[in-house]
């Protein structure tokens with residue numbers, strides 16, 4: 001029988017350390033929450049309006065519409081874009097279920113696209129092939145593409161926009177994991193939110209900008225699209241109180257907005273700390289296993305730090321024994337899940353996504369990691385690979 005490893009005498013290392021963040025900014029958060037409690041406007045109150053202004057300005061767009069979560073944000077955006085029955089919407093296979101789920105809930109059909117092996121985001125070459133295949137099959141109208149900024153790295157928007165323009169597709173950016181990231185650098189740098197005509201984000205607690213529950217937002221520079229999303233967020237009511245169409249009930253509450261406003265004050269500092277942690281990981285792990293590629297030009301939000309390891313289970317067991325958390329994103333690509341199998345071509349059809357699902361493992365990543373902790377994680381990883 002294999003020996004049971006001794007528990008680590010060192011403190012546990014969580015994947016995301018929200019307690020460290022609370023120790024740093026908890027007082028400001030509580031102060032802002034107390035203001036909401038005494039003001040009493042709990043739903044879409046003043047704090048939500050202030051948050052929307054701040055988000056839009058951060059992303060360099062004219063409008064932000066705060067909603068209940070990132071999944072609703074996707075669905076509302078698709079509805080506002082007019083996507084529905086008979087439409088093909090191209091989504092990566094290696095993403096969270098919400099990306100494709102929102103397409104189905106909007107009444108359209110997801111078409112799964114493989115990812116690039118280095119960036120883990122949508123492969124533009126495969127997108128081009130899939131648009132052509134849908135056209136040839138003649139059953140669905142190619143209508144939209146939803147690139148996902150996986151793990152915080154912006155997708156290949158220049159290539160995707162070029163293909164979308166040729167094919168007449170609308171582009172909706174699923175930036176659930178990448179608010180705060182940038183494409184390009186210097187004067188050409190553009191923030192996530194302004195990389196597509198419409199973008200959705202999630203404020204789930206573990207996201208780089210996370211609240212204390214569920215939250216999300218839609219970002220756009222298009223006033224008509226913004227107004228439509230705002231209407232769809234609240235049952236389809238227009239300003240006169242007439243229900244113009246059937247909408248959703250997807251409101252952000254003021255307490256979550258208060259949390260996010262406080263966290264935005266330290267957001268840039270936390271993004272820099274994430275990038276620093278990624279650089280420490282890269283320096284120590286390079287040559288030992290496949291490390292994630294940051295964008296050559298621009299910045300990732302480093303929502304998740306995923307390495308690739310063929311011996312993933314062995315690695316995770318060594319981390320667990322050392323008191324270090326790890327996670328698998330995503331154990332299966334979407335075309336192999338029961339709910340989405342009917343939209344795909346089964347095992348073997350999207351090999352890069354399937355391999356990433358078998359190899360990717362996330363190591364601790366957040367805005368409060370210090371170098372000794374990263375070193376401890378790396379030493380454990382390297383020790384497991386050499387065992």
Ligand SMILES: Cc1ncc(COP(=O)(O)O)c(C=O)c1O
Nearest residue numbers: 069070071096098099176202204
């Ligand atoms: C890529 C992606 N899209 C959409 C979502 C959905 O966001 P939410 O959990 O806020 O509904 C997530 C959340 O993890 C995500 O990672």
